[in-house]
Amino acid sequence: MRYVKPPLALLRSLVDPQTSSSDIALDVYCARNALLREFFWARLWMLTLLIRRFSKPGDRCLDFGGGSGIFMPSLASGFCSVDLIDLNTAQAEQMQNAYALGNVRITRANIKEFDFGTGAFDAIVAADVLEHFEDLSFPVERIRHWLNTKGTLYTSLPSENLAYRLLRIAFGKQKPHDHYHAARQVERFLTDNGFRKVSGLYHPLFLPLFPLFRISAWQKA
Numbered sequence: 001m002r003y004v005k006p007p008l009a010l011l012r013s014l015v016d017p018q019t020s021s022s023d024i025a026l027d028v029y030c031a032r033n034a035l036l037r038e039f040f041w042a043r044l045w046m047l048t049l050l051i052r053r054f055s056k057p058g059d060r061c062l063d064f065g066g067g068s069g070i071f072m073p074s075l076a077s078g079f080c081s082v083d084l085i086d087l088n089t090a091q092a093e094q095m096q097n098a099y100a101l102g103n104v105r106i107t108r109a110n111i112k113e114f115d116f117g118t119g120a121f122d123a124i125v126a127a128d129v130l131e132h133f134e135d136l137s138f139p140v141e142r143i144r145h146w147l148n149t150k151g152t153l154y155t156s157l158p159s160e161n162l163a164y165r166l167l168r169i170a171f172g173k174q175k176p177h178d179h180y181h182a183a184r185q186v187e188r189f190l191t192d193n194g195f196r197k198v199s200g201l202y203h204p205l206f207l208p209l210f211p212l213f214r215i216s217a218w219q220k221a
Contacts, residue, residue, distance in 0.1 A: 001055075001078020003048040005041060006070060010098055014068055014091040029070060039204065043156050044071050046201045046215045047127060051078060053199065054152045054217050059122035062146060064139075065129035069095035069106075075125065076101045083116065085109060111142050119148035127156045134180045136189045144194055144220065153195065153218040157183035164212050183214040196221045 011030050031037040055061070058080050063072060066084035069092030075082045082104045084092055089108040096104050107114060124147050126139075133139045143153055158164060160182035181189075187197065195218040202211035 001048055001052055001057075002074060003045050004073035004077060004099075005044075006073060006095070006098075010095075011068075011070065014094050016088065016090045043203055043213055043215060044074065044127065046203055047071070047125065047154055047156055048074055048078075050154055050199060050201065050215065050217045051075075051123065051125075055079070055123045060120065061123040061125065062116070062121045064111075064124050064126040064143065065132070066092055066125075066127075068092055071125065071127060072096065072101065072104060073099045076104050079103070079123065081105070083107060083121070085111065085114065085116075111139060116146050118145060119151075120146050122148055122151045123154065124151065125154045127154070128158065130155060130186045131157055131181045131183075132178045134178075136181065136186065137193075140190065140193050140195075147220065149220060151219070152198070153190075154216070155186070155190075155218065156213055156215045157186050158213055159183045159211050161210060161212075183211075187214065187216065190218060194221050195219065 008030055028036055028040040055078065057078060061075050061079040061082045063075055063082060063084040066072060066086050069084060072082065072084060072092060072095055080103065084104065085107045086092065087110060089106045092106055096106060124143055130136060130139060147153060158179065160179065197216050198219050199217040201215040202208045203213040203215060
């Protein structure tokens with residue numbers, strides 16, 4: 001699997017036709033501050049390291065809550081097929097077209113109203129997604145249902161610790177209103193609901209002391 005970083009010009013051109021806005025241009029992935037921008041891209045590079053370790057090119061992958069599809073070109077290079085599901089997929093569809101990703105299928109749906117089927121995927125990527133669910137029960141149940149017995153779940157989660165809060169102040173960022181859980185809380189929920197962590201990385205610098213993000217691989221217990 002290759003780590004593919006789409007160019008800023010492409011990211012800033014992605015527009016949601018419903019709102020005629022380019023929300024991703026305001027996101028950290030396109031931040032004017034290069035240090036902030038590269039810090040957030042590094043999370044996806046670290047996810048790539050874990051995927052290379054546990055998944056195989058012939059596997060089927062789900063990008064769970066894949067949003068604008070910024071990780072989709074990387075995933076498409078490492079899996080035989082990739083599905084992306086999200087409530088709004090307009091930007092992901094533009095990303096798919098830009099890279100001509102023939103092994104990607106995009107589904108615009110609420111996970112409560114759509115079912116891929118039992119054990120449909122060998123890998124599921126939930127990159128900075130689970131903390132946005134106030135009630136973790138249903139998304140985690142869905143992931144368990146869609147992940148096959150020997151499959152791997154990959155998560156990236158913000159720590160929301162003191163260092164994280166101080167850096168928000170330093171870079172003039174506000175905590176999103178829908179960040180309901182810190183990384184420890186989500187990981188504890190996964191552990192209590194049928195998953196075991198098989199590997200974990202810390203961002204930045206791979207150091208476990210005051211990490212800003214926890215990047216982990218999980219398998220069914």
